[in-house]
Amino acid sequence: MPDAELSARPLGVAPIAATPAAIEADAWRAPRGRWLRKHPMLVLGAILLLAMAVVAGLAPWLATHDPQDLDPLARLQPPSLEHRFGTDALGRDVYSRALWGARVSLSVGLAVAVLSGAIGVVLGLVAGFVRPIEGLVMRVMDGLMAIPGILLAIAAMAVTRASLATVIVAITIPEVPRVVRLVRSLALTLREQLYVEAARAVGTRLPAILWRHVLPNMMAPLVVQATFVAASAVLIEAALSFLGVGVPGQTPSWGNMMAEGRNFVAVAFHTILYPGVLLALTVLAINLVGDGLRDALDPRLARQL
Amino acid sequence: MVLRRIAATLPVMAVVAVLVFLLIHLSPGDPAALIAGDLATTDDIARLRATLGLDEPLWRQFALWVLRLAHGDLGTSIFTQVPVSALLAQRLEPTLSIAGLTMALAIVLAIPLGTLAAQTAGSWIDRAVMVFSVLAFSVPVFLIGYLLIWTFAIRLPWLPVQGYARLADGLGPWISHLVLPCVNLALVYIALLTRMTRATVLEVLQEDYIRTARAKGLGVLAVLGHALRNAAVPIATTVGVGIALLIGGVVVTETVFAIPGIGRLVVDSVQRHDYPVIQSVLLLSAGVYVLVNLLIDLSYGLFDPRIRDA
Numbered sequence: 001m002p003d004a005e006l007s008a009r010p011l012g013v014a015p016i017a018a019t020p021a022a023i024e025a026d027a028w029r030a031p032r033g034r035w036l037r038k039h040p041m042l043v044l045g046a047i048l049l050l051a052m053a054v055v056a057g058l059a060p061w062l063a064t065h066d067p068q069d070l071d072p073l074a075r076l077q078p079p080s081l082e083h084r085f086g087t088d089a090l091g092r093d094v095y096s097r098a099l100w101g102a103r104v105s106l107s108v109g110l111a112v113a114v115l116s117g118a119i120g121v122v123l124g125l126v127a128g129f130v131r132p133i134e135g136l137v138m139r140v141m142d143g144l145m146a147i148p149g150i151l152l153a154i155a156a157m158a159v160t161r162a163s164l165a166t167v168i169v170a171i172t173i174p175e176v177p178r179v180v181r182l183v184r185s186l187a188l189t190l191r192e193q194l195y196v197e198a199a200r201a202v203g204t205r206l207p208a209i210l211w212r213h214v215l216p217n218m219m220a221p222l223v224v225q226a227t228f229v230a231a232s233a234v235l236i237e238a239a240l241s242f243l244g245v246g247v248p249g250q251t252p253s254w255g256n257m258m259a260e261g262r263n264f265v266a267v268a269f270h271t272i273l274y275p276g277v278l279l280a281l282t283v284l285a286i287n288l289v290g291d292g293l294r295d296a297l298d299p300r301l302a303r304q305l
Numbered sequence: 306m307v308l309r310r311i312a313a314t315l316p317v318m319a320v321v322a323v324l325v326f327l328l329i330h331l332s333p334g335d336p337a338a339l340i341a342g343d344l345a346t347t348d349d350i351a352r353l354r355a356t357l358g359l360d361e362p363l364w365r366q367f368a369l370w371v372l373r374l375a376h377g378d379l380g381t382s383i384f385t386q387v388p389v390s391a392l393l394a395q396r397l398e399p400t401l402s403i404a405g406l407t408m409a410l411a412i413v414l415a416i417p418l419g420t421l422a423a424q425t426a427g428s429w430i431d432r433a434v435m436v437f438s439v440l441a442f443s444v445p446v447f448l449i450g451y452l453l454i455w456t457f458a459i460r461l462p463w464l465p466v467q468g469y470a471r472l473a474d475g476l477g478p479w480i481s482h483l484v485l486p487c488v489n490l491a492l493v494y495i496a497l498l499t500r501m502t503r504a505t506v507l508e509v510l511q512e513d514y515i516r517t518a519r520a521k522g523l524g525v526l527a528v529l530g531h532a533l534r535n536a537a538v539p540i541a542t543t544v545g546v547g548i549a550l551l552i553g554g555v556v557v558t559e560t561v562f563a564i565p566g567i568g569r570l571v572v573d574s575v576q577r578h579d580y581p582v583i584q585s586v587l588l589l590s591a592g593v594y595v596l597v598n599l600l601i602d603l604s605y606g607l608f609d610p611r612i613r614d615a
Contacts, residue, residue, distance in 0.1 A: 142317045152587070244576065265466075269451070
């Protein structure tokens with residue numbers, strides 16, 4: 001999905017003085033080629049991520065076995081034609097479970113990015129535009145950021161019953177301050193802009209100013225930040241499940257699969273390797289998209305890091 | 306200025322204390338029932354509520370809790386009935402060993418690596434360093450951990466597979482048990498520091514005084530020395546911010562390498578609903594984070610006389 005969105009927005013590279021037919025043709029060819037040449041890593045990441053999304057979406061059809069089916073006679077088998085990624089300690093098919101695991105990782109990444117993005121925007125705008133509340137919001141964020149993210153998520157899981165929803169909330173808590181800090185610092189710059197001042201002078205109300213003039217102007221860095229939040233969320237989810245405090249044990253998630261393989265490193269390394277590699281590829285894809293978007297949307301920022 | 310910086314840590318720690326205290330009260334449902342577990346009777350829950358003081362008003366519970374903290378009393382573990390401070394003390398050595406060695410390893414490797422990348426910007430060395438840092442950020446700590454174990458402890462039986470040996474039992478076993486966990490954990494930290502060092506050194510290398518230094522015929526190393534000194538503050542800041550990453554990584558690494566440290570303790574405590582332990586670990590790690598960053602901020606004067614005199 002990100003791939004389609006990217007190529008549909010050539011960011012002002014479409015030729016202006018061209019016939020309608022040529023524009024139509026160019027919209028399909030030239031910008032796409034240019035994207036590939038200018039941002040090869042971004043395109044690579046997007047394709048990888050798209051592939052992972054297809055795998056997650058089609059898991060029930062791509063899987064060769066039921067992910068929960070036990071086969072006590074075929075435990076810890078190496079990869080074969082029957083079991084492409086081998087079997088785990090209970091004789092379940094690692095390949096099928098790994099496909100289903102993509103669903104957990106991608107939905108957690110997406111949900112945490114959207115959720116912490118939304119909460120972060122609201123709190124960040126409030127902190128940036130409503131002076132009396134600013135101190136309070138930012139101090140709470142400082143406090144949250146002083147606790148390492150994984151620990152905070154682990155602690156949040158301690159007070160709830162494990163489920164996909166509680167894992168998402170638990171990971172969102174440490175991610176929110178990162179968004180709030182970004183939004184507030186952008187808001188502090190944007191509110192001094194002439195067009196915001198002008199809007200205020202003609203009597204536009206604050207919510208309208210924020211919605212119409214401020215928010216659109218912070219979308220680019222916000223989207224970049226959201227991709228990095230998604231990457232971090234996928235990693236933290238896997239870590240929580242790996243530690244045994246994430247999604248419920250029977251759910252096929254990559255972290256759970258690696259936790260189950262923990263005691264069989266020497267005899268059945270494949271039970272850890274395959275989910276681990278898929279996890280790494282997914283996070284790599286999201287990071288490549290994030291790095292690429294940052295370079296593409298904001299050349300100034302790109303030079304800084 | 307120093308006093309103001311020290312004072313600035315107080316609100317942060319106050320917020321952390323409130324958050325950590327509220328943790329158990331923010332959960333949906335009765336905290337006493339949560340602590341007691343699924344098998345508890347109503348009587349058990351009522352007794353627990355009274356012993357833990359959960360029947361008192363919230364503000365009073367908080368005041369009493371802070372007062373005890375101020376006396377160094379972290380409470381008693383519900384599961385083991387041992388004072389939390391004693392539990393933490395038992396587990397401190399492995400965790401500190403991993404964190405300390407990892408940090409040393411990362412700083413020693415990352416700063417030269419980042420400087421090299423900046424000096425050779427655009428070359429294959431620079432690209433290799435950047436590819437490494439993107440990979441290190443993406444590949445989960447525990448996957449690298451198991452790859453290391455599989456390669457250097459199982460396939461090539463050079464190092465112990467898992468576990469920890471106390472420093473008191475000899476330097477050799479201690480180091481050999483720490484090599485893999487520290488290399489494992491250092492990778493992310495090296496990636497972070499290398500990227501930051503490369504970026505700041507690259508920026509400093511554009512400055513006029515660097516051109517002057519080159520023009521008067523200084524060698525490459527002397528010029529880089531000038532550059533590093535001026536890049537020191539952002540690099541030191543990144544070391545401090547990375548502490549959060551490091552502590553989070555220790556928690557995962559301890560499980561991979563079966564090391565009985567504080568990270569393993571906190572994960573076990575979650576499964577046992579042992580809140581005093583979880584709360585103490587949160588407070589402790591936030592305290593370490595705030596303290597290290599305070600020390601780093603205060604040390605800027607060492608690198609930069611402009612800050613010292615201001």
